[in-house]
Amino acid sequence: MARIEINGLTKEFTGLTALDSVDLSLEKGQIVGLLGPNGSGKTTLIKILNGLLKPTAGTVLINNMTPGIGTKKAVAFLPDRNALPEYMTTDQLLELYQDFFEDFNREKAEAMIADLGISTSQQMKKMSKGTKEKLQLCLVMAREADVYLLDEPIGGVDPATRDYILRTIISNYNEDALVIIATHLISDVESVLDDVVFIKEGRVVLHKPAETIREETGESVDQLFREVFRC
Amino acid sequence: MDWKFRNGIPIYLQIIDEMTMRIASGAYKPGEKLPSVRDLSMEAGVNPNTMQKAMAELERKKLVFSERTSGRFVTEDESVLKELHEELAKKYFAELSEKLTKIGMTGEEIAEAIRSWLEELR
Known part of the structure; x- marks a missing residue:
């Protein structure tokens, strides 16, 4: 049984089909890039995987369970915008995560927060946009989860932090976890990926190992993306 | 040590090339323990x-070997290292x-040019 099994998944909003009969099977021990332009359905798919949206049709199974309370224990989710209470300080957020998630490794989070020079006593609302993003990522990556759903984890940070985040994802790699990175910053992440999923207008148009793409096309994933999604 | 990857070539092949160069040049010495796969990644x-795939390939080529519990090491087999140097020399x-052929030089002219270049180096 794959870690994530999606069959015939469709999500309709009024006047818009965000996801259209998506079939996708993702195994543990992989870092997968969910790649598509803005509005292609990446975030909708991630929200369904996280139980924040309900499918219009089709099935989604994580660890053989429908998204809900059971899967939230196993899924570490980094949303594309801040969902944490901004009046809290870093220390308070560490407490919050420790209370909420059994698999939260506080020492690991504290080490990452120290590495990135984030203040522990500052309220989140007083932090810069980039620092907020870094802090959220520290909290999410410090969970020892089965699935990590990272929606644009490197979108708003500088190149040095981008490297740190990618190294964190690599060092956090384990054979039992599945990491999904949704992004359109492909050249930054492509060397880190096992499999690549291209999503276009709500459909999966390609699902292949990144190395196979390089081998077959003689192109980088970034180059292939620019061809498939040429405007 | 900085790693640079070129577009459109499988990364494991580029890792094999880089590691081969490091072993051939002595950046990793014969018998030296290599960093873990996680640290190298x-x-x-x-x-x-x-x-991991690149390491398995280097093992298959006998440039590195692993000891079940203690990690992965650079080969100490001199014949393997000698063969590696010859192979690289041929490639270069x-x-x-x-x-040089592309700019119109014949084999003899190339040989002569190399001889005189070596003279100058001395």
Whole structure:
């Protein structure tokens, strides 16, 4: 049984089909890039995987369970915008995560927060946009989860932090976890990926190992993306 | 040590080339213990499975060997290292010869040019 099994998944909003009969099977021990332009359905798919949206049709199974309370224990989710209470300080957020998630490794989070020079006593609302993003990522990556759903984890940070985040994802790699990175910053992440999923207008148009793409096309994933999604 | 990857070539092949160069040049000495796959992946910024695949290939080529519990080491077999140097030398000569042939030099002219270049070096 794959870690994530999606069959015939469709999500309709009024006047818009965000996801259209998506079939996708993702195994543990992989870092997968969910790649598509803005509005292609990446975030909708991630929200369904996280139980924040309900499918219009089709099935989604994580660890053989429908998204809900059971899967939230196993899924570490980094949303594309801040969902944490901004009046809290870093220390308070560490407490919050420790209370909420059994698999939260506080020492690991504290080490990452120290590495990135984030203040522990500052309220989140007083932090810069980039620092907020870094802090959220520290909290999410410090969970020892089965699935990590990272929606644009490197979108708003500088190149040095981008490297740190990618190294964190690599060092956090384990054979039992599945990491999904949704992004359109492909050249930054492509060397880190096992499999690549291209999503276009709500459909999966390609699902292949990144190395196979390089081998077959003689192109980088970034180059292939620019061809498939040429405007 | 900085890793640079070129577009459109499988990364595991580029890792094999880089590691081969490091072993041939003595950056990793014969018998030296290599960093773990995780540490090498972080250093290179690549997927751990890709690094693992490259290591398996280096093992198959007998440039490295693993000891069940203590990790992975550079070969100490001199014949393997000698063969590696010869193989690399051939590759570089082939590249050089291809370029020089392209600008119209004959084999003899190339040989003569190399001889006089070596003289100048002395």
